Amino acid sequence: MTYEVQTPVFEGPFDLLLHLILREELDLYEVSLSTIVDAYLAELDRLAGSEARLDLEVATEFLLIAATLIELKARRLLPAPEALDLDDELGLWEERDLLLGRLLECKTFKDAAVTLSAMEGVAGRSQPRRAGPEERFLALAPDLLAGVTPEALRAAFLRACTPRPVPRVEIAHLGAVRASVNDAVEELSRTLPGLGPTTFRRLTIGLSARLEVVVRFLALLELCKLGLVDLHQAQRFGDITVAWSASPDRFAAGDDARISVGVGRR
Amino acid sequence: MSAEHPGAGATETRRALEALLMVAEDPVDPQLLAQLLETSPATVESCCEELAAGYRTEERGFVLVRVAGGWRFQSDPELSAYVERFVLEGQTARLSAAALETLAIVAYRQPVSRSQVAAVRGVNVDGVMRTLQVRGYVEEVARDPGPGQAALFGTTTTFLEKLGLDSLADLPPLGDFVPDAATVEAFEQGLRGTPLPVDR
Amino acid sequence: MSAEHPGAGATETRRALEALLMVAEDPVDPQLLAQLLETSPATVESCCEELAAGYRTEERGFVLVRVAGGWRFQSDPELSAYVERFVLEGQTARLSAAALETLAIVAYRQPVSRSQVAAVRGVNVDGVMRTLQVRGYVEEVARDPGPGQAALFGTTTTFLEKLGLDSLADLPPLGDFVPDAATVEAFEQGLRGTPLPVDR
Numbered sequence: 001m002t003y004e005v006q007t008p009v010f011e012g013p014f015d016l017l018l019h020l021i022l023r024e025e026l027d028l029y030e031v032s033l034s035t036i037v038d039a040y041l042a043e044l045d046r047l048a049g050s051e052a053r054l055d056l057e058v059a060t061e062f063l064l065i066a067a068t069l070i071e072l073k074a075r076r077l078l079p080a081p082e083a084l085d086l087d088d089e090l091g092l093w094e095e096r097d098l099l100l101g102r103l104l105e106c107k108t109f110k111d112a113a114v115t116l117s118a119m120e121g122v123a124g125r126s127q128p129r130r131a132g133p134e135e136r137f138l139a140l141a142p143d144l145l146a147g148v149t150p151e152a153l154r155a156a157f158l159r160a161c162t163p164r165p166v167p168r169v170e171i172a173h174l175g176a177v178r179a180s181v182n183d184a185v186e187e188l189s190r191t192l193p194g195l196g197p198t199t200f201r202r203l204t205i206g207l208s209a210r211l212e213v214v215v216r217f218l219a220l221l222e223l224c225k226l227g228l229v230d231l232h233q234a235q236r237f238g239d240i241t242v243a244w245s246a247s248p249d250r251f252a253a254g255d256d257a258r259i260s261v262g263v264g265r266r
Numbered sequence: 267m268s269a270e271h272p273g274a275g276a277t278e279t280r281r282a283l284e285a286l287l288m289v290a291e292d293p294v295d296p297q298l299l300a301q302l303l304e305t306s307p308a309t310v311e312s313c314c315e316e317l318a319a320g321y322r323t324e325e326r327g328f329v330l331v332r333v334a335g336g337w338r339f340q341s342d343p344e345l346s347a348y349v350e351r352f353v354l355e356g357q358t359a360r361l362s363a364a365a366l367e368t369l370a371i372v373a374y375r376q377p378v379s380r381s382q383v384a385a386v387r388g389v390n391v392d393g394v395m396r397t398l399q400v401r402g403y404v405e406e407v408a409r410d411p412g413p414g415q416a417a418l419f420g421t422t423t424t425f426l427e428k429l430g431l432d433s434l435a436d437l438p439p440l441g442d443f444v445p446d447a448a449t450v451e452a453f454e455q456g457l458r459g460t461p462l463p464v465d466r
Numbered sequence: 467m468s469a470e471h472p473g474a475g476a477t478e479t480r481r482a483l484e485a486l487l488m489v490a491e492d493p494v495d496p497q498l499l500a501q502l503l504e505t506s507p508a509t510v511e512s513c514c515e516e517l518a519a520g521y522r523t524e525e526r527g528f529v530l531v532r533v534a535g536g537w538r539f540q541s542d543p544e545l546s547a548y549v550e551r552f553v554l555e556g557q558t559a560r561l562s563a564a565a566l567e568t569l570a571i572v573a574y575r576q577p578v579s580r581s582q583v584a585a586v587r588g589v590n591v592d593g594v595m596r597t598l599q600v601r602g603y604v605e606e607v608a609r610d611p612g613p614g615q616a617a618l619f620g621t622t623t624t625f626l627e628k629l630g631l632d633s634l635a636d637l638p639p640l641g642d643f644v645p646d647a648a649t650v651e652a653f654e655q656g657l658r659g660t661p662l663p664v665d666r
Contacts, residue, residue, distance in 0.1 A: 100653055104645055105586055111643040112574065113566035116629060120561075123630030125543035126529065127289040127553050130393065133489040134340050135400065137353045144361045144401055145428040153429065154438040156363070157370035160387055277525065282548040284527025285541035289549055302551050325477065327484025341485035348482045349489055351502050364602070388600050 038225070063181075067214045184219035192229065192244040200231075200240035279303055279313055291393065293336030368394045369403055373425070373437060377408050377418035395419070403428070479503055479513055493536030493627065534626035535633055561601070568594045572604050573625070574640045577618035579610055595619065603628070 188203075200220070204213045220242060223229040228246045233239070282303050287294060296314070300307040314337045318330040329342050341349050361369065368391050371383050384391045398404045399419075407420035421434070431437065482503050487494060496514070500507040514537045518530040529542050541549045561569065568591050571583050584591045598604045599619075607620035621634070631637065645653070 102586075102588065103653060104650060106588065107645050107649070108640065108643045109567050109570045109574070109586060111645075112570040112638075112640060113563070115638055115643070116570055116573065117561070117566050119629045119631075122543070123533075123628060125546040126531075126540040126630075127549050128493075128627070129288050129339075129488065129528075129539040130491050131291045131339070131489070132397075132491045133349060133353050137346075137349055137489070140350055140353045143428065144365075145403065145425075148361065148366065148429065150429050150431060150436070150438050153366070153370045153373060154440065156366045157374045157440070160367040160371050281525060281527035281542065282545050285545040285549050286527075286552050288528040288539055289541050289553055302548055325481060327481035327486075328488040339488055341489050342481065345482055345485035348485055348502055352486050352489065355498075355502070 041225070067218065070214055070217055181215050181218050181222070184216050185222055188216070188219055188223060189228070192223075192242070193246075195244070197241055197243040200242055203242060276313075279305060279309065280317065283310070283313055283317065287330065287337060287339050290338060291396075293332075293334045293338040295336045299337070365394045365397060369398055369421075369425075372398070372404050372419050373421050373434070374440065376420035376434075378420075379410055379416040379418055381416065383419075476513075479505060479509065480517065483510070483513055483517065487530065487537060487539050490538065492623070493532075493534045493538040495536045499537070531630075532632050533630055534623045561598075561603075562594075565594050565597055569598055569603055569621075569625075572598070572619050573621050573634070573637060576620035577607050578620075579616040579618055581616065583619075 192198075200217070203220075204216055220229060220231060224231050228244065230241075230243045230245045232241045232243075234241075283299065286299060286302060296307045296310045299310045299314075303310065314330060314332070321328065321330055327342055327345055328339050330337060330339055333340075364387070367387060368383055371386055372378055375382070380391060380395055383395070395404065399406075402422055402424040404419050404425065405422050406417045408418040410416040410418055426433065483499065486499060486502065496507045496510045499510045499514075503510065514530060514532075521528065521530055527542050527545055528539050530537060530539055533540075564587075568583055568587060571586050572578055575582065575586075580591060580595055583595065595604065599606075602622055602624040604619050604625070605622050606617045608618040610616040610618055625631075626633065
């Protein structure tokens with residue numbers, strides 16, 4: 001009758017985060033970005049490899065959370081911009097508080113669910129009497145079909161046969177990110193081999209939107225994971241050097257599907 | 267009470283009997299009770315008789331009776347007046363949503379087996395089907411020719427009358443309703459008799 | 467037993483209660499019982515409590531409990547081993563972790579819309595909510611008066627019965643589950659992002 005936590009199958013991004021933070025007893029900033037991204041990609045692989053359909057909402061939510069974390073962390077890793085954008089800074093704190101609030105809320109209900117399950121287990125040890133009145137009384141009961149119309153019956157049939165609703169796919173707000181990470185991977189794969197060693201700072205120069213920086217970071221992580229790029233940071237807050245490590249033909253011969261980022265896979 | 271019995275085993279048997287008979291919806295065969303309690307049918311019979319006598323002595327509002335080949339709890343006939351009032355006033359005068367859905371499936375998919383209905387509803391429907399049968403809305407109309415020879419159910423003339431329909435052809439058409447794969451599978455799966463959670 | 471009661475009236479009330487509870491299909495509201503017995507709800511309550519205590523003393527195999535706003539007979543939990551053997555449906559599939567978490571949110575936040583639940587869970591909950599509806603744990607209880615008129619969900623009587631609760635007020639307070647100060651501090655610390663070793 002005990003409640004079993006299903007690890008490492010994650011129900012969603014909060015599950016993953018809670019798992020990383022609580023089970024590993026790590027603080028968020030000690031979770032390496034690659035761990036998060038690896039877990040994210042592993043989750044997508046699991047979904048792709050299983051009977052379960054890849055839920056785009058889950059996938060995008062993972063991406064959103066990962067991006068927020070990466071952004072929070074990147075803030076600490078990247079050199080502070082010369083002129084601190086106060087709005088950006090405040091926005092970041094807001095996001096952080098929002099994330100904290102959601103994590104705490106999620107944890108609260110997770111724990112409540114364990115208790116409810118235990119209560120159900122205890123209550124389930126008793127079976128109720130549901131025999132109802134003896135047959136001789138049943139004739140007395142009022143007409144059970146009073147007021148039931150043929151249309152109500154039809155509605156009841158449709159209700160009984162209603163298929164599980166197909167998860168709504170709302171990607172409008174994340175469509176840009178999804179396309180951009182793929183695009184960034186492609187773009188970097190084209191430009192990096194001919195560029196020689198460079199730095200993350202240089203690669204993101206001229207990018208004004210935070211989102212674009214994060215996306216480029218994600219793209220680099222993906223390339224790094226695939227062994228196509230070497231990332232190196234000599235010192236804390238130092239520049240991250242980026243170097244293409246694969247021979248030019250390796251990418252060309254590579255499997256495009258592997259290169260594209262998880263969300264785009266189906 | 268336990269003092270009346272020679273040992274802990276007898277008390278346990280008596281208590282288990284009371285528990286089983288309390289949750290049973292139909293009279294329970296002493297053979298089955300004996301099997302469940304890992305004792306002899308004779309022990310079950312004597313224990314039930316003893317229990318029944320005890321309830322009479324204690325002037326309980328319920329009685330334990332031997333009926334239709336088994337033992338069951340029922341209300342003391344002397345208190346019928348209360349039960350009648352309860353049935354008339356107390357019960358909700360409508361079919362539950364679950365019962366209506368079950369009836370609808372039988373109406374539109376007849377002849378259909380209990381397990382097929384259960385598979386579509388995703389819950390055990392034995393209790394609900396029994397109510398529908400007792401009320402005369404559905405009845406057994408055939409037997410499945412397959413290996414299990416499951417009873418197949420359909421709606422009755424009473425059902426048509428209650429809904430003001432001349433015939434089943436007058437049921438509102440389902441229109442462009444196409445059962446999804448899961449429902450179709452449920453109908454098929456139902457024939458294999460997969461155990462399901464009970465409808466509560 | 468009747469000697470324990472001052473008069474014939476009390477015995478009659480007790481006997482009628484036992485008869486009614488024996489034929490009930492759901493927990494019976496004390497108000498309804500009082501109406502049927504032409505007595506006060508308080509008398510019904512005290513009489514039921516007395517009966518329940520008596521069954522315990524007599525070590526009956528059944529118990530009388532207050533659940534989902536009413537009184538009902540059920541098997542003694544100590545005898546679950548026998549009852550489970552008999553009631554196959556007792557071995558219902560347990561709710562998944564996802565369903566339980568969703569159920570917890572509905573229980574504590576009701577009335578609540580699907581999208582509000584989804585916002586807390588961080589994932590789409592349509593499938594899980596349907597499962598909970600089909601299993602009878604939650605139901606649509608209202609419509610959001612706002613522009614979208616989203617369906618608002620709440621828990622059912624079945625939910626109370628399954629959890630052995632008399633009413634929602636008996637749910638353990640949500641405050642019991644709010645992460646303690648140390649956990650909150652750890653989360654905050656983590657998100658504050660003190661300078662850290664370089665990521666590999």
